[in-house]
Amino acid sequence: MNTTGIDTAILHAERVWEVLKQDSSNKVPQAVGSVHAADAKHALLAARNVFVRRPSAVALWVIPQESLVLVSDAELQQATEVNAGDELRQDYVVFAKTSTKRSMVFMDYLATVASSSPIAALHHVQADCGRHSWWWVVASKHIVRGSDDAATQAAWFLPAQAKTYRQQSGYGALGRQMTGQQVNMADKPPRGER
Amino acid sequence: MNPALRPILLDKLLSLGDDQVFLAQRNGEWIGVAPVLEEDIAIGNLAQDQLGHGQLWFELYHQLSGQAELTADWLMFRRPIDELRPCQLLQYPRGDWAITMLRQYLFGLHQFIWTGAAREVSYHPVADIAGLIHRELRFHQEYSELWLGYLANTTTEARTRLEQALTLLWPLSQQLTVAVDGEQELVAAGIVPDLASVSQEWRQLVTRQCAVYGLVVPSISTVVGNRALHGPHLAGMVAEMRRVHDADDAAVVW
Numbered sequence: 001m002n003t004t005g006i007d008t009a010i011l012h013a014e015r016v017w018e019v020l021k022q023d024s025s026n027k028v029p030q031a032v033g034s035v036h037a038a039d040a041k042h043a044l045l046a047a048r049n050v051f052v053r054r055p056s057a058v059a060l061w062v063i064p065q066e067s068l069v070l071v072s073d074a075e076l077q078q079a080t081e082v083n084a085g086d087e088l089r090q091d092y093v094v095f096a097k098t099s100t101k102r103s104m105v106f107m108d109y110l111a112t113v114a115s116s117s118p119i120a121a122l123h124h125v126q127a128d129c130g131r132h133s134w135w136w137v138v139a140s141k142h143i144v145r146g147s148d149d150a151a152t153q154a155a156w157f158l159p160a161q162a163k164t165y166r167q168q169s170g171y172g173a174l175g176r177q178m179t180g181q182q183v184n185m186a187d188k189p190p191r192g193e194r
Numbered sequence: 195m196n197p198a199l200r201p202i203l204l205d206k207l208l209s210l211g212d213d214q215v216f217l218a219q220r221n222g223e224w225i226g227v228a229p230v231l232e233e234d235i236a237i238g239n240l241a242q243d244q245l246g247h248g249q250l251w252f253e254l255y256h257q258l259s260g261q262a263e264l265t266a267d268w269l270m271f272r273r274p275i276d277e278l279r280p281c282q283l284l285q286y287p288r289g290d291w292a293i294t295m296l297r298q299y300l301f302g303l304h305q306f307i308w309t310g311a312a313r314e315v316s317y318h319p320v321a322d323i324a325g326l327i328h329r330e331l332r333f334h335q336e337y338s339e340l341w342l343g344y345l346a347n348t349t350t351e352a353r354t355r356l357e358q359a360l361t362l363l364w365p366l367s368q369q370l371t372v373a374v375d376g377e378q379e380l381v382a383a384g385i386v387p388d389l390a391s392v393s394q395e396w397r398q399l400v401t402r403q404c405a406v407y408g409l410v411v412p413s414i415s416t417v418v419g420n421r422a423l424h425g426p427h428l429a430g431m432v433a434e435m436r437r438v439h440d441a442d443d444a445a446v447v448w
Contacts, residue, residue, distance in 0.1 A: 035232050049236040155332035
């Protein structure tokens with residue numbers, strides 16, 4: 001028990017959800033980090049609060065971390081495909097590490113394939129897309145996608161475009177002061193929504 | 195606009211702006227101390243959005259007042275305390291998470307309905323701002339409604355705190371339904387929506403949502419005072435909000 005009215009036992013039961021963000025319709029969904037949340041709806045809201053207050057986005061997905069399988073390139077080369085039979089065939093979604101930005105590692109969406117096992121899905125995608133150092137594979141049914149109706153899109157993603165400080169580089173005043181330059185008030189960003 | 199209506203609209207804009215900024219202050223009091231990082235960021239986001247919304251109303255006030263010195267910052271940091279008009283709901287101290295989420299839900303829902311109606315008024319300056327705020331409030335409501343559900347349906351302690359919060363906050367929230375003097379003239383001129391019908395829909399939705407959780411909305415027996423009637427917490431709150439400004443009120447860069 002604590003002073004906030006939130007029972008800590010609930011917090012301990014919270015799961016970790018990986019967050020995938022799609023920046024624009026011509027880009028693929030990309031893993032940007034994770035959130036703790038009690039359920040999928042909570043995870044989507046937390047993902048929006050943490051990852052898309054300002055940056056551009058058109059879609060958010062959340063995936064319970066334990067449903068993702070992380071496979072290295074070496075493991076994939078050694079893995080033997082077991083034919084589990086067509087009755088287990090389902091859609092798998094495959095991601096791979098394709099880029100690194102500063103200290104962040106991104107897993108990019110590569111493909112969705114129908115396969116009888118996660119390893120079969122990876123082999124299939126590797127044949128098309130080539131080798132990558134790290135892979136994620138998850139059954140498509142575990143991915144929770146945010147609503148794409150117009151009202152939700154407007155509420156979740158459009159306000160970010162009107163925020164004054166959209167990029168960290170916009171927080172320039174302190175840096176200018178620290179380098180001894182005079183702050184010119186005319187450089188202040190236009191007023192608008194914070 | 196008929197010049198006779200301008201002072202009435204200016205009064206209304208103060209209520210609208212004050213509500214947003216005072217709620218931003220109370221929500222902002224969680225920043226850095228919320229028990230979960232994700233919720234700390236979430237409540238900080240709400241507070242920042244609310245500051246932005248308050249600024250939009252205050253900037254319209256500035257423009258309509260015709261007085262260059264009455265900027266948004268002046269309205270926030272220099273206006274005499276007896277001219278402040280936030281609803282008492284938003285003056286009440288931060289409290290626990292149940293108070294925070296219920297206050298957010300009650301105020302957010304009222305604003306959501308009001309801005310939804312205000313988008314349709316013929317007076318464009320109000321309609322445009324209402325449209326900007328309304329779309330963002332939809333997200334705020336999804337967030338506070340999720341938490342209402344958790345508080346109502348998870349542990350006994352959470353539910354007890356939610357019930358106590360409802361008993362405490364529902365009477366304080368009634369000032370949201372009190373119009374400024376002459377507001378009906380603004381309604382008739384198509385400048386703002388009718389507060390009485392907005393408030394009626396609000397009461398119905400709150401009552402229905404509470405019933406889903408088995409919560410009973412308390413009945414209001416006393417007469418609700420207008421916004422000139424401040425609660426006991428306002429003076430201390432304002433002192434805290436103005437502390438940095440008052441430390442050097444000539445500063446232009448912090």
